[in-house]
Amino acid sequence: MHKLVLIRHGESTWNLENRFTGWTDVDLTPLGLEQAVQSGRLLKAEGWDFDLCYTSVLKRATRTLWHVLDEMDRTWLPVVHSWRLNERHYGALQGLNKAETARKFGDEQVLVWRRSYDVPPPALDEGDPRWERGDRRYEQVRPEDFPRTECLKDTVARVLPFWNEAMAPAIRSGQRVLVAAHGNSMRALVKYLDGISDQEIVGLNIPNGIPLVYELDEQLRPLRHYYLGDPEAAAKAAAAVAAQGKA
Numbered sequence: 001m002h003k004l005v006l007i008r009h010g011e012s013t014w015n016l017e018n019r020f021t022g023w024t025d026v027d028l029t030p031l032g033l034e035q036a037v038q039s040g041r042l043l044k045a046e047g048w049d050f051d052l053c054y055t056s057v058l059k060r061a062t063r064t065l066w067h068v069l070d071e072m073d074r075t076w077l078p079v080v081h082s083w084r085l086n087e088r089h090y091g092a093l094q095g096l097n098k099a100e101t102a103r104k105f106g107d108e109q110v111l112v113w114r115r116s117y118d119v120p121p122p123a124l125d126e127g128d129p130r131w132e133r134g135d136r137r138y139e140q141v142r143p144e145d146f147p148r149t150e151c152l153k154d155t156v157a158r159v160l161p162f163w164n165e166a167m168a169p170a171i172r173s174g175q176r177v178l179v180a181a182h183g184n185s186m187r188a189l190v191k192y193l194d195g196i197s198d199q200e201i202v203g204l205n206i207p208n209g210i211p212l213v214y215e216l217d218e219q220l221r222p223l224r225h226y227y228l229g230d231p232e233a234a235a236k237a238a239a240a241v242a243a244q245g246k247a
């Protein structure tokens, strides 16, 4: 059996301000940093150890990983960054307040933009200063892969090649893998692993800064999954994420 640990970054400044974030590179809040530290302590206290880590190219996930590894005295572990683990691109919604957007367009529309499988939010214009195309960290991304918005289906399509080509072979070879990622890049991976339907995925929310363990069989089929720590606290935190899009 293999064990994979996924962790969504701790609270970010735009989580706190309740803004659509996507590829905007905002940092952790003091609480977000503390969540990462606590996760590292919990993993260490429970005797977890890892051989290889993956994260996105965004600092809220990277810093979360740093703090987890620091608490575990594992800052020396190899860390692979990939844009494919970035948050789902939120298009022209990036920067807008979620509750204000719900007041303007309605809770239903915001739920569609946040959680529907195949309806993307409005796209960023190519000339929009928010578009990340010129950022050096994305030099390797082919123009045809570079998003101006994404629905979850698009995120699944760019996460899966990385899973298949990098993460899955590493896990199969026996490496103990820790992933620090984002709410929707994790939803993309979890949807694939658990075979969650396009309808059911709408109701799945992932809380900040709580390690999520997947036990996988030899074919990397999930046997079970669970949050470390208090399951009620994890469920409450997931419900709070769901409520962020309400007017």
Ligand SMILES: O=C(O)[C@@H](CO)OP(=O)(O)O
Binding pocket: 015, 019, 020, 021, 022, 023, 087, 088, 090, 098, 114, 183, 184, 241, 244, 245
């Ligand atoms: O704003 C975002 O990028 C994500 C994660 O914080 O939000 P949501 O939960 O609304 O998809």
